[in-house]
Amino acid sequence: MRRARRVALGVGGAVVLLAALDAYVVVTVLIDIAEDLDIALNRLERVTPVVTGFLLGYVAAMPLLGQLSDRYGRRPLIHACLGAFALGSVLTALAASELMVVGGRTLQGVAGGALLPITMALIGDLWDVRERPLALGAVGAAQELGSALGPLYGGLLALTPGLSVLGVEVGGWHAIFWINVPLAGLAALAVHHTVPPPRPSPLPDASTPPPPAPLVSGAAPPPLTSSQTPGDCGLEESESEGGWSEGPSAPTGQAAGGVDGVGGALLALALALLVVGVYNPEPARAVLPPWGWPMIGAGVLAGAGFVWWEVRSPVRLLDLSATRKGPLLATLAVSFLTGAALLVTMVFVQFTAQTLLDMDALEASLLLGRFLLALPVGAVLGGLLARRLGDRVLAVAGLLVAAAGYALMSRWPLDLASAGLQVDVDLVVAGLGLGLVIAPVSAAVLRVTPAAQHGVASAAVVVARMMGMLIGIAGVSAWGFHRFQSLTAHLDTPLPVGVDAVTYARRLAEYTARVRAALHVEYTEMFLVTAVICVLAAAVAIFVPGRAESAGPTPQSFSKR
Template identity: 60%
Template sequence: MTEHVARPAADRPRPPSRSGRRSRRTALGAGGTAVLLAALDAYVVVTVLVDIARDVDVPVNHLERATPIITGFLLGYIAAMPLLGGLSDRYGRRPLIHLCLAGFAAGSVVTALAGTVPWLVAGRGLQGVAGGALLPITMAMAGDLWDEHDRPTALGAIGAAQELGSVLGPLYGAALTALVPATLRLGGVQLGGWRSIFWLNLPLIVLAAVAVQRSVPPPARAPGRAARVDLVGGLLLALALGLLVAGLYNPDPSRSVLPAWGPATIAAGVVAALAFLWWERRSPTRLIDMAGVLRGPFFASLGVSFLTGAALLVTLVDVQLSAQTLLGLGTLDGALVLSRFLVALSVAALLGGVMARRYGERAVAVAGLALATVGYARIGQWPLGLAGAGHRMDVDLVVAGLGLGLVIAPVSSAVLRAVPAVQHGVASAAVVVARMMGMLLGVAGLSAWGFHRFQALTADLDTPLPFGVDPAVHARRLAEYGDRVRAALHTEYSEIFLITAALCAVGTVVALLLPRGSRRTDTG
């Protein structure tokens, strides 16, 4: 257990001067910018996944081979949060932020230069490790610079930067890919197309590093007892997630949902997760100190965040794929279809905060998830002839976006009221970690199911060949083949969205465990 000893009055922080307030706002802006940059890259590839797959010779009907490009980043992002965030307590915020920015730059270069899926996964994984640590470090910095009264506002600003990445990331990636021609080269290095996303990271990282150097306070020269880091807990959590994702990844989904090694690997992941829980109950240094925590609301908040994360990333990936494969749209036009959902999500995120203050977290979260359930159920029933569906697609995406958006603020508010003020930074990061875990396991699990269904639905299809066949007959067979492939894709997407509706329905039940009102009941 962590002991909190009241400091003598002489040791308590004095109200900052005007220049001090300006300096800490600058530090918050620099840290928030770094968090936003990492959050953008968490979502940036979902709208350009088809372009990336095409460049590294992954066919559209085997996109399962490209999913580690997404899951690799998320796994690194989650695994790094508790470990590197804790190391910043020992070595200082500024050195760790610089280390993370350097790692993020290195990962961007590897990704931009990659010509195969393994190199892409390596680059994205390095980006994820470096980017994931920026959030808890910046939140801890806010805890250093702001007192208990003003700290929630600073934490809210950092959380807003994280959420903004989910809204802007897909559009940013699609727009940059469309604006910078793929033929742009410098010597033998390709700079354009989707690779421009990662090359542009480099000057942005330099600007962020300069701002951090000038605004974030250096580490104390003579610190007291060094903070301890729960290395074992962090490694067990990373191992559990890695095993679960590896067990869900099936490079050949034509035979079964899971690969041959899947059941055993998933079982090992469950064992690692149980070992993590066992360790956290007995370790003297924990990732989250549960002393004074209202456990019911706390775990309900994490559960809701996990389920909404799964729904969010499935939407970002599959709506874009539906637009490109069923409607035949390009990358940017597909992102514009997705923008209906993203705009509704961001508007509802603001409304959710206002409504939660008036009606309480539970009511708003339950209403949001119920609305999202309806939206995804309707998306799951989209007709095959989607182009002729009129405004139904727009309305359904807006309904789903409004539903998920309403949940963001109540969950963040509920978790902060469920823990003592000294743990607000850790609790805020835990909500993001839970959402990222939902994204990681959700997209891995639903992709495994979806790709298997597609392969099963197209198992009896053979690509028509033009040899020894009249051109008109070949053209007719090719058109029939294309129609059956589109029908299989439509079935796959429909089932995935109906499963997503079920996840939101489960989230509605879990949200009933959130606090009813808007005042925290302290537990001492």
């Protein structure tokens, strides 16, 4: 039993890593995709939906599909998600238009976003409360590893030589998505042989009272008592599937088979409206498109409707009603803002390297690697220092260090190649600062939630960070692209018509120099905005629970109410 659980954990972590890699892999090849789709360098705003489409699907699907796994079983939902992930990868690899790329990436996001909560719920099924934190930490590490390795992974695969098979391009950036098909197939095969199948629930006995519903849909079951066995928590020994399977009492939500479809639809609608509201295909005219404010207003109303529904619904996407709201909201807000800073960095450092330093995709991802390697180092340091300094102090300090790093990045010179080690140092400072925040945020949210809700609370931190990435990259890039268009609005593209070759070459060089100068202003000002985001997050982190504050109520205290 113990060995089978470890194998299932390894497979679950692998599928989470596969989805996390694809959440970040595309930042490496955005410019390559833009070139293949004939998107000009001064119209990069048209390629941002490739990022936001994935994130929108990822965040919107995460809680709802986690609940569906409560109803239909973990293994069928993981298989369905892997199949949809492979299909989205094929659509993206075959894409010949912006719409097809965005559609394929959104389908990938929907499938990938569900894998994390389903795997966490599987851990809740298989591990008791004493061993569960280590298993949850392993899955969380797989998620974080994807953010660190994703850009480098994409840069390496993008080096695949161009190759057509039966008229279909399989090399270059297309290889990033074609390779997902066999990987998803292998993962599905591993899941089939390691993850327990669902077992039909027996018909209820009228003489037996129904079991109490768990506190959280998809969350960990309550801890075992001395008289219970793993089968009492939804696991039963079985000879047919390696000695174990999901028992008939596997968690089924706050109500038997309950799925909060209305809450999921409202959350997805709110996020979609906000993203559409800040996406401007014509940034030369204004920061927001003509439909921007109406869409944003509708998104806010949909978000308010989601909150209203979740307060009153008997079945909820994210039930943290037993948790102290102030510290929890502060912690999730910090995760949201750090997510915004993280993705802005990953996208626009890559853009900076490829446009101002004329690097290819791999070289640019190696430059970004300074930041990405500093993140886990900072996370380890944060875990060591949190015991001495407390979560609140360390979170505030880390965010201020990150703000200093971004402030230094906003002072990068136009001739970036001459900056030498300054670029490396600034990226390391920003990465270390954000890394220092990872452990305090994770520890703080677990400390203010009951043990039975640790799984859903951990997922909430990830959801908040991904929402920050989604809203942050959409909003900050909208402003940045408008700034670039306003700086280049007076420039006329030189044409080789009616002039000699020498004159055309001179005019083209002058035009290119001015475009590069405008890009430099755009990027450095966006890094300054990111510094402001980190300062705002530091202010919010003051309300994160400190070291001396007591943990939230225990599961036993709720059972006595």
